[in-house]
Amino acid sequence: MQPEDVSTFFAATPPFHLLADQSRQNLISQLSEQFYSKDAVILQQDVHVCNALIIIKKGTVKLSVKSADGQETIVGYRGEHDNFGFLSVISEDKHETTVVATEDTNCYLLGREKVLELLGTNPEFTAHFLKIYITQRQHEAYLKNQDNSAFYGSNEHFLFVTQIGDIATRNVVTAPSTTSIHEVSLKMTSNQVDSLIVTDEKGRPLGIITDKDLRTRFIAPGRDPKASVDSIMSQPLIWVDAGVSCSDVMLKMIEYNIRHIPVSKYGKLQGMITNHDLLLFQGASPLSFAKDVERQQSVEGLASVATKINKIVIPLVKEGSKASNITKLITELNDSITRKILTIAEQKFGQIPVAYCWIAYGSEGRKEQSLKTDQDNAIIYADPLSSEDDKKIKKYFANFATFVCDGLVKCGFALCPANFMASNPKWCQPLRVWKGYFSRWINIPSTEATLRSLIFFDFRGLYGDCGLADELKNHLALASKGQKDFFFEMAYTITQNRPPLSILNNIIVAKTGEHKNKLDMKLRAIAPMVDIARLFAIEAGIAETATLDRIKLLKDKHYILQNYAKELEDAYEFVASLRIRHQTAQITAGKQPDNHIHLDMLSGLEKKTLTESFHVISKIQDAITRRYEPMFMLARH
Numbered sequence: 001m002q003p004e005d006v007s008t009f010f011a012a013t014p015p016f017h018l019l020a021d022q023s024r025q026n027l028i029s030q031l032s033e034q035f036y037s038k039d040a041v042i043l044q045q046d047v048h049v050c051n052a053l054i055i056i057k058k059g060t061v062k063l064s065v066k067s068a069d070g071q072e073t074i075v076g077y078r079g080e081h082d083n084f085g086f087l088s089v090i091s092e093d094k095h096e097t098t099v100v101a102t103e104d105t106n107c108y109l110l111g112r113e114k115v116l117e118l119l120g121t122n123p124e125f126t127a128h129f130l131k132i133y134i135t136q137r138q139h140e141a142y143l144k145n146q147d148n149s150a151f152y153g154s155n156e157h158f159l160f161v162t163q164i165g166d167i168a169t170r171n172v173v174t175a176p177s178t179t180s181i182h183e184v185s186l187k188m189t190s191n192q193v194d195s196l197i198v199t200d201e202k203g204r205p206l207g208i209i210t211d212k213d214l215r216t217r218f219i220a221p222g223r224d225p226k227a228s229v230d231s232i233m234s235q236p237l238i239w240v241d242a243g244v245s246c247s248d249v250m251l252k253m254i255e256y257n258i259r260h261i262p263v264s265k266y267g268k269l270q271g272m273i274t275n276h277d278l279l280l281f282q283g284a285s286p287l288s289f290a291k292d293v294e295r296q297q298s299v300e301g302l303a304s305v306a307t308k309i310n311k312i313v314i315p316l317v318k319e320g321s322k323a324s325n326i327t328k329l330i331t332e333l334n335d336s337i338t339r340k341i342l343t344i345a346e347q348k349f350g351q352i353p354v355a356y357c358w359i360a361y362g363s364e365g366r367k368e369q370s371l372k373t374d375q376d377n378a379i380i381y382a383d384p385l386s387s388e389d390d391k392k393i394k395k396y397f398a399n400f401a402t403f404v405c406d407g408l409v410k411c412g413f414a415l416c417p418a419n420f421m422a423s424n425p426k427w428c429q430p431l432r433v434w435k436g437y438f439s440r441w442i443n444i445p446s447t448e449a450t451l452r453s454l455i456f457f458d459f460r461g462l463y464g465d466c467g468l469a470d471e472l473k474n475h476l477a478l479a480s481k482g483q484k485d486f487f488f489e490m491a492y493t494i495t496q497n498r499p500p501l502s503i504l505n506n507i508i509v510a511k512t513g514e515h516k517n518k519l520d521m522k523l524r525a526i527a528p529m530v531d532i533a534r535l536f537a538i539e540a541g542i543a544e545t546a547t548l549d550r551i552k553l554l555k556d557k558h559y560i561l562q563n564y565a566k567e568l569e570d571a572y573e574f575v576a577s578l579r580i581r582h583q584t585a586q587i588t589a590g591k592q593p594d595n596h597i598h599l600d601m602l603s604g605l606e607k608k609t610l611t612e613s614f615h616v617i618s619k620i621q622d623a624i625t626r627r628y629e630p631m632f633m634l635a636r637h
Contacts, residue, residue: 165241194274341411
């Protein structure tokens, strides 16, 4: 690369783009170049001290941390024009993450002395750099120290990590400064608000009026109601930016002894936050949620509590928590709602005629629920002693299951479009019938039957006598052992859902319909990996249902996953993260969450990583095809 090309490269590389042209020219003689081959370890966590800032010229690297128990967590990727090593360079401490080249990568290296010189002579450059890396360090430190379970996070933790813009109310009422006090009072009453922003002739905020101001400055002194509102408003206006934490806003309220603070974003009024809002939000933690659930005595009360789930989950998504932890948390919260509805149902319908187990399957059975979920549930009950007993039991559970499923709808869980629910008599059966279902699916397999039954193979006991679910799992393990035709049908079904990649390696999106130009992340990205892990787990007799847990248990037991387990884990975590972040953005924007992502919403690096994830799926599907090739050939004829 010629000197002018290097200068052009750094002119497009933050924060070097902030330097004067001459300063960038002076960089060239200070740089060295380094090539790292694919999978090369560039920096090792807690081992290497980075003596140079490393700027990626071409290629991609992965940053990860390892916990004390050896679990690796990916904390980010860096691509062209990105850099890493800054904190280690300026502190001379060991690097806090392991950096590995995910492909052949070329980098520029800028030595510590030159970095420190730039920091000391370019304030704008320094401010930009530190802002980026302080934020990054907070994020990576959180991921490095986080527990695998997000369920028991403290209320205080949520105040520190949640941005105020995420909980500020949007219906801010305003009035010009020339408006009379009487008109302002009527406007606040009609809009059912306890504060109003006073604006100038151009609509710019000047001050604030609250209920307290009206009482103490208007009613008590007996002011003229025709007087303009600017005569009693509070000013100057105390603002906060939407990006500050809730805890910072609480401190500001204490500092200024105020209860209302307007929230701005990009210099414009976005919302309003009150001390009451913050007090309510302190209850939006998993522990508080669990206590709220237990206190409820009706489905209607539970429905109100269920609305808090998004307030708990969204801050953790924005903070960068692992997608697998987020989906487990969502499932735990949803499970607690379901269990409480079941206890309410038991009280309503009286003595239960027989031992039963409420089972969950599909994403709930795998503990992989996202912010868009419907019901996948069923009932197993102990085998009745007589046909007469069976009739009474069926009648009881018909009403019972309908009540529970309707209650779940009221709490935000949509009905299953395919009617795979306990309220469907087919999926509310004694243990012997359930054993018969699985035996038929396994012993008399067909492509259609296999496709329809796959989600049932992810079931788990959620409430009641879970020994019934365990007995059914044991039956599944015994019935499926050595059943080549059944495994062939599963394998065939899996390999028909090929990754959506063109010959030119482009991601294929929907060409027509409601979701035109979008990619269905659930069907085309998540489902193939779930299906692969399920097939291998049942082959190996593993009872675990969660996809990542299945992969971890299989990597030393299944010859295909011995080669691809880590790649599959990373691909699953990445795709699940894209989906949960997409749904979070939709909810934040006031939209209904879905699984359909427009590729324009992804960065170049995200598209590239998604393509690589599809390649991982493709390689495993090819390996499955080779394994079952003789049977595939027979099926084609």
